[in-house]
Amino acid sequence: MRARGLFTRTALVLGLAFLYLPILSMIVFSFNNSRLVTVWDTAHSPTLKWYVALMSNEQILRAAWLSIRIALIAASAAVVLGTLAGMALTRLGAFRGRMLLAGMTTAPIVMPEVITGLSLLLLFVAMQQLIGWPKGVGAVTITLAHITFCMAYVTVVVQSRLSGFDEALEEAAMDLGARPLRVFLRITLPLILPAIASGWLLAFTLSWDDLVITQFVAGPGSSTLPMVIFSKVRFGVTPDVNALATIMVLIVATGIAVSTAWMRYRQQRRVRDLQLAAAANL
Amino acid sequence: MRLTTASGRRLVAGIPILWLLVLFLIPFIIVFRISFSEVRLAIPPYTPLLTWRHGSPVLQLHWSAYRFLFTDPLYVSSYLYSLKVAAVSTLCCLGLGYPMAYAIARSHAAVRPVLLMLIVLPFWTSFLLRVYAWIGLLKNNGVINNVLMYLGVIHHPLALLQTDFAVYIGIVYSYLPFMILPLYANLEKHDGTLLEAAADLGARPLRAFVRVTLPQSLAGIVAGSLLVFIPAVGEYVIPTLLGRTDQIMIGRVLSDEFFENRDWPVASAVAIVILLLLVVPIMLFQRLERRELEAAK
Numbered sequence: 001m002r003a004r005g006l007f008t009r010t011a012l013v014l015g016l017a018f019l020y021l022p023i024l025s026m027i028v029f030s031f032n033n034s035r036l037v038t039v040w041d042t043a044h045s046p047t048l049k050w051y052v053a054l055m056s057n058e059q060i061l062r063a064a065w066l067s068i069r070i071a072l073i074a075a076s077a078a079v080v081l082g083t084l085a086g087m088a089l090t091r092l093g094a095f096r097g098r099m100l101l102a103g104m105t106t107a108p109i110v111m112p113e114v115i116t117g118l119s120l121l122l123l124f125v126a127m128q129q130l131i132g133w134p135k136g137v138g139a140v141t142i143t144l145a146h147i148t149f150c151m152a153y154v155t156v157v158v159q160s161r162l163s164g165f166d167e168a169l170e171e172a173a174m175d176l177g178a179r180p181l182r183v184f185l186r187i188t189l190p191l192i193l194p195a196i197a198s199g200w201l202l203a204f205t206l207s208w209d210d211l212v213i214t215q216f217v218a219g220p221g222s223s224t225l226p227m228v229i230f231s232k233v234r235f236g237v238t239p240d241v242n243a244l245a246t247i248m249v250l251i252v253a254t255g256i257a258v259s260t261a262w263m264r265y266r267q268q269r270r271v272r273d274l275q276l277a278a279a280a281n282l
Numbered sequence: 283m284r285l286t287t288a289s290g291r292r293l294v295a296g297i298p299i300l301w302l303l304v305l306f307l308i309p310f311i312i313v314f315r316i317s318f319s320e321v322r323l324a325i326p327p328y329t330p331l332l333t334w335r336h337g338s339p340v341l342q343l344h345w346s347a348y349r350f351l352f353t354d355p356l357y358v359s360s361y362l363y364s365l366k367v368a369a370v371s372t373l374c375c376l377g378l379g380y381p382m383a384y385a386i387a388r389s390h391a392a393v394r395p396v397l398l399m400l401i402v403l404p405f406w407t408s409f410l411l412r413v414y415a416w417i418g419l420l421k422n423n424g425v426i427n428n429v430l431m432y433l434g435v436i437h438h439p440l441a442l443l444q445t446d447f448a449v450y451i452g453i454v455y456s457y458l459p460f461m462i463l464p465l466y467a468n469l470e471k472h473d474g475t476l477l478e479a480a481a482d483l484g485a486r487p488l489r490a491f492v493r494v495t496l497p498q499s500l501a502g503i504v505a506g507s508l509l510v511f512i513p514a515v516g517e518y519v520i521p522t523l524l525g526r527t528d529q530i531m532i533g534r535v536l537s538d539e540f541f542e543n544r545d546w547p548v549a550s551a552v553a554i555v556i557l558l559l560l561v562v563p564i565m566l567f568q569r570l571e572r573r574e575l576e577a578a579k
Contacts, residue, residue, distance in 0.1 A: 005388070011381035012397070018378075019404050019458065022415035025425055029418065085298035092291055097299050104302040106568045110509065112516020112560070114533040115553045118540060119309030122550070125326060126312050148305040151298070156571075163575055180290055209408050212518050212533075216540075226410050233414045233523065242418075245411040252406045256399070 023249060030242035050243040057240065060228055067208055067225040070139060074146035075203035079196055081147065082154025082203075087188075089155070090162040091170075108152040117216030120145045124217060137219035145217045146210065150203035157202065161195035162188075310557075317550035320344045328546050347551035357535065357552070361559070364532040367446070367521070368514035371453035375510045376503065378454065379461035383502075386462075387469035398466070405459050413452055413523050420448050420524070444526055452520035457513070461506040468502025469495075501570060508567040512560055532556060 030051070033044035054060060085105055089098070108116065124134055124141050134140050169191070173183045189196075211226040218227060232238050319328035332339050351357045386397045404412060419425045420442040427439040442448055472495065480490035518533040525531070530538075532552065540549040 005385075008381040008385035008388070011378065012385035015378050015382040015458070016400055018455065019401070022412060022419060022455070023404060023407065025419060026411070026415045081298050081301055084294050088295035088298065092295055095291070095295055097295060101295065101299050101302070102572060103568060104306050105298075106571050107564060108306060110512040110564060110567055112513055112533060112556060114516050114518050114536045115313075115556060118536065118549060118553050119313045120305065122312045122316060122546070123305065123309040129326070144305065148301070151301070155298075159575060205406055209410065211410055212537075215537075226408070229408075229410055229414070230519070233410075233417065241411065241414060245408065245415070248411065249407050252403070256403065256406070260399075 023245075026242045026245045027249065030239070030246045032239065032242075035239060050240045051247075054240045054243045054247075059223075060225070060240075060244070063223050063225040063228040066139065066222065070143050070146060070224065071204045071207040074143050074150055074207040075200050077143075077147045078150035078154050078203040078207075079200045081151040082199060083158050083192070083196060085151065085155040086158030086162055086192075087184075089159050091167075105152050105155040108149045109156070113210075113212035114216075116149060117145070117213040120148070120213065121216040137217050138222040141217040141219075142214055142222060142224065145213050146207040149210075149213065150206050153202050153206060154196075154199035157199040158192055158195050161192050165191055313550045313553050316546055317347055317554050318343045318345070319547045320346055321545050321547050326546070327544060344547070347545075347547040348555075350548055351551055351555060357532075360530060360532045360535045361555070363529050364515050364517075365559070367449055367453070367531060368511050368517075371450050371457070371514055372507050372511040374450055374454045375457055375461040376507060379458055379465060379506065380503070382458075383462045383465035383469055386466050387472070398463075401459050401462050409456060410519060413456060413520055416448065416452055416455065416524055417443065420451070443524060446526065448524035449521050449526075449531075452524045453510070453514050453517060456520065457510040460509040464505040464509065465499065465502040468499050468505075472498055501574075505567070505570050505574070508563050508570070512563050512567065515560060516556055 029040075031046035031048070032040055033047045033049070034041035082105075085101060088095075089102055089105070092098075120141075121137070124137060124144075127133060128135070134144075170183050170187050173187050174180075178186065209226060210224075211230055214224050215227060215230075218224065229241060229244070233241055315331060316328050318331060321327060322329050329342065329344065331342060333342060334340070382401075386394060386401070389397060417424070421427075422439040422441070422443070424443070426442065427436070430436045431439065476494050476498075477490050480494050481487070485493065516533040516536075517531060518537060521531045522534055536549050536552045536556070539545050539552060
């Protein structure tokens with residue numbers, strides 16, 4: 001028993017090192033003066049020059065701004081569609097098309113991206129021929145594609161939360177005469193709000209990060225940030241990409257730290273409220 | 283809760299179904315259709331399936347794209363290579379991910395959320411940038427070679443980049459959380475008393491693991507493996523950045539057919555054959571997903 005505990009723990013430590021080593025090396029070398037990226041130039045490092053270069057790189061800034069706008073819209077739309085799909089799959093009982101919906105919400109998660117990308121582009125081309133919309137490919141088609149694969153993830157997150165809690169609360173509200181929409185807004189929505197929030201963050205990240213599907217449905221002049229990065233790194237390493245990676249890691253780490261602190265605060269407040277309520281009852 | 287108003291029910295289910303029909307299902311039908319066309323120099327660059335001759339429709343199915351796939355050895359070898367890479371990477375992922383998930387599931391309840399967070403955290407930072415980081419680690423004057431030469435283990439840099447090894451590393455690295463999370467979800471639910479019972483009956487730890495823990499965690503193993511294997515078959519970014527240049531994976535073939543050769547029918551046929559290869563794993567995954575959600579109820 002003891003030997004196995006040692007083995008699995010070693011695997012865990014090594015696995016975590018494996019996960020974090022590349023990220024750490026990018027952060028370290030983002031402060032390196034040398035253009036050779038992986039050869040540390042002791043005389044002139046650390047330096048912030050790649051950060052300065054990044055901040056004056058018009059192309060990267062424009063692409064980042066486009067990616068942010070697409071991710072904001074795609075995540076918000078995906079949350080609405082994904083919540084509807086999650087509600088339909090857990091609260092509507094049996095209905096026609098249930099199997100179809102269940103299948104169509106899990107398939108995009110594992111579907112190889114090249115296939116999804118190709119099929120969406122061919123759809124947009126066919127639509128343009130038939131109804132004249134969308135006019136060409138660009139930000140609009142990218143957003144539509146992102147909504148589609150993001151909503152599948154949101155559905156899974158919302159669905160597992162919905163099937164995790166008791167329907168008795170909703171039924172009680174119904175028995176008290178609340179109409180379905182009101183039950184949803186007053187009971188269901190507050191209960192699944194954490195799932196919706198994490199679904200939105202997940203969707204935002206996936207949209208912000210997507211390269212393969214985006215490449216298929218993007219047009220000239222609509223290069224997202226991953227597309228710009230890919231065209232840069234495809235032909236070798238460039239130090240300013242290390243700086244970009246460091247900034248992104250920093251943002252994510254800050255976000256996680258803030259949300260963890262906030263959750264802990266809420267948890268503490270709930271405990272205190274419960275204690276106060278218990279004291280009042282005495 | 284049962285939504286009483288029929289129109290409300292129809293709206294809740296209808297909107298997402300309609301969206302996915304138009305943007306997920308119909309696109310596959312279009313791909314299927316175009317795979318039976320022939321390439322031509324026009325807009326769109328493929329022949330129509332239905333043509334009108336003497337006032338009646340004539341269906342023209344071309345098999346040339348598929349015939350091409352099976353006569354040119356490039357395609358067959360790319361399919362086989364992709365399946366091999368995906369299978370080996372999945373096994374490596376399982377080999378590393380299982381003990382990690384096990385260690386997390388057996389760890390102290392207070393550190394468990396922290397460990398899980400550490401597993402998921404890299405996933406929140408850009409996938410593309412994390413793959414790119416491996417170029418800096420693996421290349422000839424990269425970090426790994428420099429460290430090994432400094433330590434005197436090797437005297438000439440090892441060729442690590444643009445090898446199968448680099449692709450395995452890249453896939454295991456990127457997909458590891460997808461393996462660990464379903465495994466953890468499964469292992470966490472295990473009843474420790476069963477192992478104690480096995481030990482009381484005289485089973486050695488390894489035997490107890492093989493006879494008790496492993497069979498119980500089969501669903502987690504299958505779910506995690508499918509989550510890695512299916513997307514890995516069509517992987518494009520990792521082999522393009524880290525992989526060999528003399529042997530490409532099928533996802534790259536599809537993309538090149540479409541963007542470089544502008545051959546939409548062959549690109550579509552490549553996609554359809556990938557789907558045919560993956561249809562059984564995808565259906566298996568969906569069945570597991572459904573069972574998992576029903577068990578949660």
